[in-house]
Amino acid sequence: MTAENFIPKKYPNSVENGSYTWTSPSNIALVKYWGKKANQIPENPSISFTLNNCKTTTTLSFSKKESDNYFSFEVFLDGEKKDDFKPKIETFFNRVEIYLPFLKSYHFKIETSNTFPHSSGIASSASGMSALALCLMSVEKKLINDVSEENFIQKASFLARLGSGSACRSLEGDLVVWGKHDKIDGSSDLFGVKYPFEVHKNFKNYQDTILLVDKGEKQVSSTVGHNLMHGHPFAQERFNQAEKNLSDIILILKNGDLDKFIALVESEALTLHSMMMTSMPYFILMKPNTLEIINKIWAYRNSTGSKVCFTLDAGANVHVLYPENEAAQVLEFIQNELVTFCQKGEYINDKIGFGAKLL
The missing domain is CATH 3.30.70.890 (GHMP kinase, C-terminal domain)
Structure with missing residues (x-):
C-alpha cells in the first residue's frame, strides 16, 4: 500500500454543517521510535501499550463557507482560545489536504481537552492528533457513505501520523505496532496496526x-x-x-x-x-x-x-x-x-x- 491509496475520488455527497466528538487515548511505547524520515516516516518500528485514562476529547464543528481558497479554523483548549496551537494545525492541514480535499470548503471549530497536563512528556500530541484525525474522518465518511470500519481506522491512523508520528498508535489497543517489520505481517510505516500475535x-x-x-x-x-x-x-x-x-x-x-x-x-x-x-x-x-x-x-x-x-x-x-x-x-x-x-x-x-x- 502507498500513500496514494488514501487520496479519495470525488465525493458523492454534500454536507452543509455538523459536529463530531471523539475521545482518543495517549499511548506509551515499549520499543521506542526516535528519528524520522520525510513525511513522518519512522526510522525504526515501535510498539506501544494503549492507555485508558490519559486521553483527549475533541469536538470538531464544521460549516460550509463560500470560498475554498484557504483554511479557516479556530482552536480551543479547555474552553480557552489557543491561537498558539494554530501553526501546528495549519501544518497538519497542509500535509493532509491532498487526502482530505474538503478541508478548505469548511470553517472548523476545534474544541479539545486533556485529562492530563499538556506538553509534559505524556503524549498529548498522540491523543490530540488522533482525536482530530478521527473527527475529520467522520466528516469524510458523511461525504462518501461507503467506508468500511477497517478503512476508516487505517486512514485515520495514516492521517494522525502526519500530525504526530506516535498518534497513529492511539486509535486501537491494547498493543499497537507502527513501522514495517519483517516478522509482523501487515505492519507499515504509513499507519499503526493492532499487534497480531498471542499475548500472555x-x-x-x-x-x-x-x-x-x-x-x-x-x-x-x-x-x-x-x-x-x-x-x-x-x-x-x-x-x-x-x-x-x-x-x-x-x-x-x-x-x-x-x-x-x-x-x-x-x-x-x-x-x-x-x-x-x-x-x-x-x-x-x-x-x-x-x-x-x-x-x-x-x-x-x-x-x-x-x-x-x-x-x-x-x-x-x-x-x-x-x-x-x-x-x-x-x-x-x-x-x-x-x-x-x-x-x-x-x-x-x-x-x-x-x-x-x-x-
Missing part, C-alpha cells in the same frame, strides 16, 4: 501509574529531538537495536516472561534518553527526581522480587508499569516512597486501554 495473561490489564515529575513545557520538543537523529553518531546502531528488540518482544509477550520484559523496556527507555544526551546539540529531559524514582524502583524490585518496572517517554515523567496482580502492593510503594518526587505530589493511575471512541 501476565500482560492483560497491565497497569501504568504516571508520576508527574515535571508538568511544565519541555525545553526541547520531540520534533526537534527527532531531527537531531540526522547525523547522530549512534543513530544506525539504535535503529538496528529497535528492530531486534521488536523481534524479541514478540516471544516475551507470548511467553509472559516478565523479567525479560522488564530488561527490554527499561533498556529502551534509557536508550531513548541516551540518544538525546549524545546528539549535537545535546540535551537532557530527565530531572533529578526522575533518577531518584528509577533508583527507588530498582531498590524495591531487588528487595521484594516485584515485577514493577519503569519506562520514560520524551520527558521527565516516569511511567511505572506493573502486572495487575501487584496493583495493591505497588500503589502502596508509590504512595510511601515515590509520590514525594512528584510535582505537588501528583500522579495518574492508568492501565491498558483499547483505543478511541466516538461520543
Whole structure:
C-alpha cells in the first residue's frame, strides 16, 4: 500500500454543517521510535501499550463557507482560545489536504481537552492528533457513505501520523505496532496496526501509574529531538537495536516472561534518553527526581522480587508499569516512597486501554 491509496475520488455527497466528538487515548511505547524520515516516516518500528485514562476529547464543528481558497479554523483548549496551537494545525492541514480535499470548503471549530497536563512528556500530541484525525474522518465518511470500519481506522491512523508520528498508535489497543517489520505481517510505516500475535495473561490489564515529575513545557520538543537523529553518531546502531528488540518482544509477550520484559523496556527507555544526551546539540529531559524514582524502583524490585518496572517517554515523567496482580502492593510503594518526587505530589493511575471512541 502507498500513500496514494488514501487520496479519495470525488465525493458523492454534500454536507452543509455538523459536529463530531471523539475521545482518543495517549499511548506509551515499549520499543521506542526516535528519528524520522520525510513525511513522518519512522526510522525504526515501535510498539506501544494503549492507555485508558490519559486521553483527549475533541469536538470538531464544521460549516460550509463560500470560498475554498484557504483554511479557516479556530482552536480551543479547555474552553480557552489557543491561537498558539494554530501553526501546528495549519501544518497538519497542509500535509493532509491532498487526502482530505474538503478541508478548505469548511470553517472548523476545534474544541479539545486533556485529562492530563499538556506538553509534559505524556503524549498529548498522540491523543490530540488522533482525536482530530478521527473527527475529520467522520466528516469524510458523511461525504462518501461507503467506508468500511477497517478503512476508516487505517486512514485515520495514516492521517494522525502526519500530525504526530506516535498518534497513529492511539486509535486501537491494547498493543499497537507502527513501522514495517519483517516478522509482523501487515505492519507499515504509513499507519499503526493492532499487534497480531498471542499475548500472555501476565500482560492483560497491565497497569501504568504516571508520576508527574515535571508538568511544565519541555525545553526541547520531540520534533526537534527527532531531527537531531540526522547525523547522530549512534543513530544506525539504535535503529538496528529497535528492530531486534521488536523481534524479541514478540516471544516475551507470548511467553509472559516478565523479567525479560522488564530488561527490554527499561533498556529502551534509557536508550531513548541516551540518544538525546549524545546528539549535537545535546540535551537532557530527565530531572533529578526522575533518577531518584528509577533508583527507588530498582531498590524495591531487588528487595521484594516485584515485577514493577519503569519506562520514560520524551520527558521527565516516569511511567511505572506493573502486572495487575501487584496493583495493591505497588500503589502502596508509590504512595510511601515515590509520590514525594512528584510535582505537588501528583500522579495518574492508568492501565491498558483499547483505543478511541466516538461520543
